[in-house]
Each structure stands twice: as C-alpha cells, then as structure tokens.
Amino acid sequence: MHDHHDRLTILMMGNPNVGKSALFNRLTGANAVVSNYPGTTVDVTKGYLRKDRHSYEIIDVPGAYSLEARDAAEEVAVRILDTHPDAVIMVVLDATRVERGLYLALEVIERGAPCILALNMMDVAQDKQIAVDAAEMQRVLGIPVVATTAISAEGVKHLADMIRKAQVADLSAIRSRLNGQEPDQGAVARCAGCGGGGCR
Amino acid sequence: MHKRLSELAFGESGTVRYILASRHELNCLGVRVGKHLTMITRQPIKGPVVVAVDGMEVAMGLETAGCVSVEVD
Ligand SMILES: Nc1nc2c(ncn2[C@@H]2O[C@H](COP(=O)(O)OP(=O)(O)O)[C@@H](O)[C@H]2O)c(=O)[nH]1
Numbered sequence: 001m002h003d004h005h006d007r008l009t010i011l012m013m014g015n016p017n018v019g020k021s022a023l024f025n026r027l028t029g030a031n032a033v034v035s036n037y038p039g040t041t042v043d044v045t046k047g048y049l050r051k052d053r054h055s056y057e058i059i060d061v062p063g064a065y066s067l068e069a070r071d072a073a074e075e076v077a078v079r080i081l082d083t084h085p086d087a088v089i090m091v092v093l094d095a096t097r098v099e100r101g102l103y104l105a106l107e108v109i110e111r112g113a114p115c116i117l118a119l120n121m122m123d124v125a126q127d128k129q130i131a132v133d134a135a136e137m138q139r140v141l142g143i144p145v146v147a148t149t150a151i152s153a154e155g156v157k158h159l160a161d162m163i164r165k166a167q168v169a170d171l172s173a174i175r176s177r178l179n180g181q182e183p184d185q186g187a188v189a190r191c192a193g194c195g196g197g198g199c200r
Numbered sequence: 201m202h203k204r205l206s207e208l209a210f211g212e213s214g215t216v217r218y219i220l221a222s223r224h225e226l227n228c229l230g231v232r233v234g235k236h237l238t239m240i241t242r243q244p245i246k247g248p249v250v251v252a253v254d255g256m257e258v259a260m261g262l263e264t265a266g267c268v269s270v271e272v273d
C-alpha cells in the first residue's frame with residue numbers, strides 16, 4: 001500500500017482553455033476537491049488517480065501563459081510549482097495552438113522537473129486540418145508527448161500510462177535537435193520509456 | 201508604412217517588426233516579431249486592443265499596443 005509520503009504529485013499546467021480541467025476530470029473521476037488557494041480567490045482542484053500499482057495526487061493548476069506572473073491565477077500557478085519541487089509536471093497544449101502553448105511549456109521544462117506533455121484538442125485539430133506530429137515533438141523535446149481528446153477520452157488512458165515515464169528535458173539537447181544535430185552523449189536524448197522508438 | 205499597433209484601423213493588418221515593451225508579455229500570448237496580425241477591435245476611452253494572430257484573438261492594453269511597431273500590408 002502507498003501512503004501519502006510516496007504518492008507522486010502531478011501538476012497539470014497550461015494556457016487557459018486548453019482542456020486541462022476536462023483532462024483532469026477524465027484522469028481523476030469523481031473524487032476531486034475544489035478549494036481556493038490560501039489568501040486568494042483563485043480556485044485550485046485536487047484529485048487522485050490510481051493506475052496499476054501507482055497512486056497519484058493530481059492538481060489542476062490555474063491556467064497561465066507564462067511563469068512571469070501577470071495576474072492572480074498566474075501567481076498561484078507559480079506558487080504551486082514552487083511549493084511542489086518533487087512533482088511531475090503534465091503540460092497540456094491545445095493542438096490547434098501549439099506555438100503559443102510552447103512558450104509556457106519551455107519555461108516549465110527549463111525548471112528541470114520531470115515532464116510529460118498532453119497534446120489535447122486533437123479532434124479540433126483534425127477538423128481544422130491542422131497536422132500535429134506528436135512523435136516528432138516527443139523526439140525533439142525528449143519527453144513523452146501524448147495526443148488526447150478530453151471530451152471523448154481518446155488518448156487519456158495512454159496519458160495515464162505514460163505519467164511514470166515523465167522525463168527531465170535538456171534545453172541544450174532540444175536546441176541541438178532543432179538544429180538537426182544529435183545531442184552530446186549522456187544528454188537525455190530520448191524517452192527512456194520506449195528507448196526512443198516512440199511510445200505509441 | 202509602419203504604424204503602432206494601437207493606431208491600426210479596424211480590419212487593417214500587418215507584420216510585427218519590433219516590440220519596444222517587455223517582449224515577454226506579448227511573446228507568451230503568441231505575438232512575436234515577424235507575426236502577421238489583424239486589428240479586430242480598439243475599445244473606446246483607452247480600452248483594450250484586440251488583434252487576430254494565427255487564428256487566435258489576443259487582447260492587450262492600449263499602452264502595450266503602443267509599443268508594438270507594425271509594417272502595414
Ligand atoms: N473539442 C474538444 N473540446 C475540448 C477538449 N478538451 C476540452 N474541451 C472543451 O474546451 C473548453 C475548455 O476546457 P477546460 O477543461 O475548461 O479548459 P482549461 O481552462 O484548460 O481547464 C470546454 O468547453 C471543454 O469542454 C477536447 O479535447 N476537444
């Protein structure tokens with residue numbers, strides 16, 4: 001049995017309206033608790049996920065465009081990140097707005113926590129004929145990237161399975177991969193979960 | 201022709217050439233040098249400016265919009 005000491009905390013972070021809460025509800029089911037963050041009127045929702053032998057506490061962090069906080073919600077997001085140094089970060093992107101979301105994603109990745117990325121709203125991307133290559137993003141970022149559609153639950157099970165394969169990304173390795181080079185030996189070059197073969 | 205973003209007329213569009221404000225504040229919203237944008241609304245009485253970038257609407261204060269230099273199409 002796990003007690004709360006070895007229960008991993010997952011922080012779900014992303015821009016507003018990317019479907020964080022919808023994904024959170026899919027992952028945690030009905031056991032969530034909403035409370036205001038102490039000293040603020042910003043709501044934070046917490047829930048739990050059991051997956052095989054793993055037990056996770058999941059926090060739906062208020063939406064943010066960046067970690068240089070410009071409003072109360074972003075301040076709370078940064079404070080939650082600061083107060084959970086051992087957490088795994090699940091960055092959620094809207095697949096139709098990848099470029100904008102990557103700004104926050106890279107700020108989060110830069111802090112050095114293990115990360116996993118959910119590419120949500122894949123149904124909308126398909127409807128709009130926006131091609132998003134999750135496998136290529138995974139190769140470049142060096143963290144697991146899972147395509148999801150929260151409203152139909154597509155990809156959600158896979159996302160839950162991949163939490164334990166979260167990786168610390170290496171910004172200089174990302175930069176060399178973007179420049180078409182293989183990063184130096186020893187850098188986190190690929191998702192350890194699948195040995196780089198792609199996790200699907 | 202260059203204009204400040206705050207001076208674009210409704211429906212006018214152009215390409216961002218420089219940002220004289222804290223770049224960070226606009227970059228995280230998807231407004232960067234080289235991006236093409238279209239004016240959607242300029243609220244009266246120094247209200248916010250809303251532009252379309254990459255199919256998204258981005259709202260910003262008039263002061264911030266005044267710090268963005270745009271080459272008009
Ligand atoms: N079509 C579609 N809609 C989604 C998806 N995920 C969330 N939504 C919708 O997008 C809106 C914003 O979702 P929400 O979870 O509140 O976003 P949050 O601000 O990131 O927590 C809601 O209307 C959701 O129902 C998805 O994968 N596909």
Ligand SMILES: [Mg+2]
Nearest residue numbers: 020021022060
């Ligand atoms: Mg939400």
